[in-house]
Each structure stands twice: as C-alpha cells, then as structure tokens.
Amino acid sequence: MRKPVRFVLLVLFSAPLLLSDYPFQANVKISTDAYGNVNHGESSFIVSGDTVYALCNIAERPVIPMIPFSRSVTEGDTWDLDYAFIDSTVNEIWHTDPVVGVDDSGHVHMLVQFNMYYIYHYLSRDGGITWAETTMISDSSTGGYVDKPWMVVRGNKVYVSWQEFQGSADGVRFARSDDYGRHFWRTTVDNMRTGLTALNVGNDGTIYLAYVYDGMYFRYSTDDGNSWSGYQYIDDVYYSSGVGDRAPINSLAVSPTGELFISWVDDRYGTWDILGARSPDGGQTWEGPYVLNDVTAGGQCKGWVTDEPYGKLHLFYYCTPDWPTDTLSLWSVKHQLSADFGHSLDPSIEITDTVFRGHFYDDRLDFMGDYHMILADSNYLYAVWADGRDGDMDLFFSKAPLELLNLAERGNLSVTDLRLDFVTGKNPALKLELPAGMDLVIDAYDPSGRFLENVFSGWLTRGTHIVPLRMPGPSRVVFLRVRGANTGTVKGL
Incomplete structure (x- = not known):
C-alpha cells in the first residue's frame, strides 16, 4: 500500500517539488x-x-x-x-x-x-x-x-x-x-x-x-x-x-x-x-x-x-x-x-x-x-x-x-493522532505531540527533493517534545519529512 506523504514547509513561500518515493533521493x-x-x-x-x-x-x-x-x-x-x-x-x-x-x-x-x-x-x-x-x-x-x-x-x-x-x-x-x-x-x-x-x-x-x-x-x-x-x-x-x-x-x-x-x-x-x-x-x-x-x-x-x-x-x-x-x-x-x-x-x-x-x-x-x-x-x-x-x-x-528503506516498507500501524507544529522565532523548532512512544525519523530536503540532513532519529516517549531546527539561511526553502519509523506511516502538516 502506498504510504501517504505530506510536508512541513518552513518558510512563507514554496516552489514546485517533484520527489521519488521516500527514501530515494532526488534523481x-x-x-x-x-x-x-x-x-x-x-x-x-x-x-x-x-x-x-x-x-x-x-x-x-x-x-x-x-x-x-x-x-x-x-x-x-x-x-x-x-x-x-x-x-x-x-x-x-x-x-x-x-x-x-x-x-x-x-x-x-x-x-x-x-x-x-x-x-x-x-x-x-x-x-x-x-x-x-x-x-x-x-x-x-x-x-x-x-x-x-x-x-x-x-x-x-x-x-x-x-x-x-x-x-x-x-x-x-x-x-x-x-x-x-x-x-x-x-x-x-x-x-x-x-x-x-x-x-x-x-x-x-x-x-x-x-x-x-x-x-x-x-x-x-x-x-x-x-x-x-x-x-x-x-x-x-x-x-x-x-x-x-x-x-x-x-x-x-x-x-x-x-x-x-x-x-x-x-x-x-x-x-x-x-x-x-x-x-x-x-x-x-x-x-x-x-x-x-x-x-x-x-x-x-x-x-x-x-x-x-x-x-x-x-x-x-x-x-x-x-x-x-x-x-x-x-x-x-x-x-x-x-x-x-x-x-x-x-x-x-x-x-x-x-x-x-x-x-x-x-x-x-x-x-x-x-x-x-x-x-x-x-x-x-x-x-x-x-x-x-x-x-x-x-x-x-x-x-x-538501507536503514530507511527497511523502515519505509515495514508495517501498517496508523499514527494519525500525531500532531506537528512549527515554532518560529530566534530558535526555530518542531513541536511534536505524541499519543504514544515511537521511533521517529525527521529528514530535511531542499525544493528539488535533494536530501539535506537528518534532523532527528530515535525514540520519543508519549507527550510533547521540541526538536530544534538548524535553518540554513533566511530565504531558504526547506521541507521536513516526519516519519513514524516503527509504523510504516508518514505524517506531516
């Protein structure tokens, strides 16, 4: 079953985006x-x-x-x-x-x-x-x-x-x-x-x-x-x-x-x-x-x-x-x-x-x-x-x-209750509210779909978490892909 994918846009404007399926990088x-x-x-x-x-x-x-x-x-x-x-x-x-x-x-x-x-x-x-x-x-x-x-x-x-x-x-x-x-x-x-x-x-x-x-x-x-x-x-x-x-x-x-x-x-x-x-x-x-x-x-x-x-x-x-x-x-x-x-x-x-x-x-x-x-x-x-x-x-x-390929094609458990918000200001961050503990993988991409860096990988417990974001510049468009690693589901704003 094709996994749903949505993106978090971290600036006020966007650009056309073509992507191969996660986790394959831009061609x-x-x-x-x-x-x-x-x-x-x-x-x-x-x-x-x-x-x-x-x-x-x-x-x-x-x-x-x-x-x-x-x-x-x-x-x-x-x-x-x-x-x-x-x-x-x-x-x-x-x-x-x-x-x-x-x-x-x-x-x-x-x-x-x-x-x-x-x-x-x-x-x-x-x-x-x-x-x-x-x-x-x-x-x-x-x-x-x-x-x-x-x-x-x-x-x-x-x-x-x-x-x-x-x-x-x-x-x-x-x-x-x-x-x-x-x-x-x-x-x-x-x-x-x-x-x-x-x-x-x-x-x-x-x-x-x-x-x-x-x-x-x-x-x-x-x-x-x-x-x-x-x-x-x-x-x-x-x-x-x-x-x-x-x-x-x-x-x-x-x-x-x-x-x-x-x-x-x-x-x-x-x-x-x-x-x-x-x-x-x-x-x-x-x-x-x-x-x-x-x-x-x-x-x-x-x-x-x-x-x-x-x-x-x-x-x-x-x-x-x-x-x-x-x-x-x-x-x-x-x-x-x-x-x-x-x-x-x-x-x-x-x-x-x-x-x-x-x-x-x-x-x-x-x-x-x-x-x-x-x-x-x-x-x-x-x-x-x-x-x-x-x-x-x-x-x-x-x-x-390979690690992300194995995760991307594992399981079908839904995480539809996962909530995401972008915290603006001097120290931008991603706010996550988790209904249960789970492994998460958060990756950053540029508008062409090219992988930039892994923002976070690991286990987070139930509750609210703040993940700091390193912004590459004031006018840069960055997309985040947030994935429940142990569930095979992608969730985003």
Whole structure:
C-alpha cells in the first residue's frame, strides 16, 4: 500500500517539488553530454567507498564509437569525470555492452565488446582517467560471434561470462583471470546452448551462472570455474520484444548465507512481467517461478535483483501502464524490497521522480538499454538507469539509505493522532505531540527533493517534545519529512 506523504514547509513561500518515493533521493543526471548529444543505453556501475563508476553504450553505436564513462567521488551526489572512452586500435566503430568493476587494490576494470567480434578487458590505476592495460578475453581463432558479456571482480580475480555462436566454440563461455586481468583462461560451460548470461560469486567463492536459451538454465562451480555442475532447468521463458524492450534480461543475486535468486522478463501472462525463482540451498533446489512486480497492468521490464550485506533482496524494474507499449508510453523505475530474500516482497515504490518517454535511434523502437542495475553496500542501495525526461536518453542516479528503506516498507500501524507544529522565532523548532512512544525519523530536503540532513532519529516517549531546527539561511526553502519509523506511516502538516 502506498504510504501517504505530506510536508512541513518552513518558510512563507514554496516552489514546485517533484520527489521519488521516500527514501530515494532526488534523481541526479550523470552525463553532461560533453562529447555530444547521444542516447545512452544499457549501463553498468560499481561502488567503491565514496566513489561510484558508471558507464554505458549508446543507441548510435553503429555510427559513433564511444563508451560514456563517468565517476563520482561523492557517493553519486555530483559527478566529476565524464568523457567518451574510445579504443581506435581495435578498428571497430561499434563499442557496446560495457561492464565495470573494482579490485582489492582499488583499481578499475572495464569490459567492452566490439561489434560481435571481440571482448576486451581494460585496467585503470588512476580512477578511470587513463587505461593502462588491455587484454582480449574472447578467442578470435574460433571464428564465432560474441554477445552480452558480464564481469565480476573479486580480489585479484576477474570472472567473465558471455555467449558465442556460429564458430568452433559455440555455447555459454567463461573466462577467469588470476592476475588482475593480465591473462585469461577460457572454457565452455555449455556447448549445447547459447543465451544471455547472469553471473555472480558468493562469499565462499562459489561461482553461479544462469542463462536464457529456450528456458532458464543454471550451473555453478566450486573450484573457480575449472569444472561446472550439470545444468538445472528452472523453467520455460516466454518473451516477445516490443517498444522499449527487446530481451528477457536475467539477473542473479546471492545472499551472504548462500541463498540464490534469479529474475527475468517474461510475458506468459499476456504482458511483460518480472518473474523470479529462489533457491534456499545454493542452487540444489528451486522454488517458483512467480511474478515479482506488484503492478500487473501494462508492461514491466529490465528487471534486476541485488543482495545486500544484511540478507535482504532488492528488485528494480521499468514500469509503464500501457500495453502494448508505444512511443508515447510513460515509464517510471520502481523498487521492491524483500526482507526474507524472495519469499515475499513489499509494495513497490518509485525510484524516478518523474515519468518519461523513451527516445529511439532507429525504427525498431525497442532500445532503451537492454539492462540497468541496482547495487547495495553496507549503507545505501544505489540505482542507475537511462530515461528520456530531457528529450533524449540520459543516465540518471539515485540512492536510498538501507536503514530507511527497511523502515519505509515495514508495517501498517496508523499514527494519525500525531500532531506537528512549527515554532518560529530566534530558535526555530518542531513541536511534536505524541499519543504514544515511537521511533521517529525527521529528514530535511531542499525544493528539488535533494536530501539535506537528518534532523532527528530515535525514540520519543508519549507527550510533547521540541526538536530544534538548524535553518540554513533566511530565504531558504526547506521541507521536513516526519516519519513514524516503527509504523510504516508518514505524517506531516
């Protein structure tokens, strides 16, 4: 159930306010298009401390060679590096399907596919400013085509999966580097099938691989990819492309205790839905599939699941009320939390702070980036996606504190008797009258919806309380969001 939200306005005038659902912060546009006006496509990003690295391909990749690469050193609030990566030595215009990772030395790893011929690995030792080492991962001697690589970096190891076809080594391929990407060892995991791959590595080093062929298949390796389990057939996959989406993209999350969750896009019930299957025992047995999205009208696509250090599961997907989709469809990006790693999911909330239309480079009208992601560290859930609010497809960023996400989607107890007043004067304050003791979270936002600071978090007993407010200036517009943390309800003036 959508939580009601109201605001406390602390000055005598207001400004237009657009907000993603609490506690997601105001959307930040990543790219300044310094390299030209292009349509950003599928994206990848990684978080390392306060630094976020993000990259993507572009819809114009058949005629413009580039991978837009961006960096933030402020946890995504601002972006200080934004340029077009181009490798002219490969002699291919088509730069696509990029993935980014960070190793245990803080160095940045980038994966780029060129047309459908080569997959290259790049290493940067200066935070993505320059790229010092280049290694081809795919094997050009097989004569096959390659597509949709994925990469996971753990310590000094780099793991890569992709599909290969119409050559001498067709199938689902895997490569591993034990020396930060200088050298790669390759193998074929499944020589009978190809497909879009989802790759992840558990805390114990087990490698998990899911791939879409005529259905969803799964394998794992407990010896660093040297050998693989027999395949498990999880379920059929039903999918037809349409305006805004063109692939049954899958993703794979691993909990700290080895539970697994796979998501993919499926239209077996007549429209695009995000389906999921769960394994409680590291892939030995599977439950599902079942529909994950709580809104079933229209189309849901580009789903992605991720784990967090505290054992919860997070789901991200694009959503439109239209079916079939068309060029006028209005899209948003949603989040759902599962506190029990996929047994159940809370109602969806909005990550985007506006709806948007897709913008398409060619007449197929299906490309808004095949995949986009969410990631979590110990503090935040982060999201990067492409949307068309500014007249072309651009990358945007948002994040939400994990603690507040968990609170925002917990419980339904009403606190309608909570009373709030603003105390004016030399020492402004918020006056609260509580009918019962409760946890409260009070956050301040500027008119654009950007989070400013936490004013108060903690337990207050029944009765009247005065919470001092630090005003940032005599003419500043500030909004307060007051939330009963243990009730799942928002209350305000």
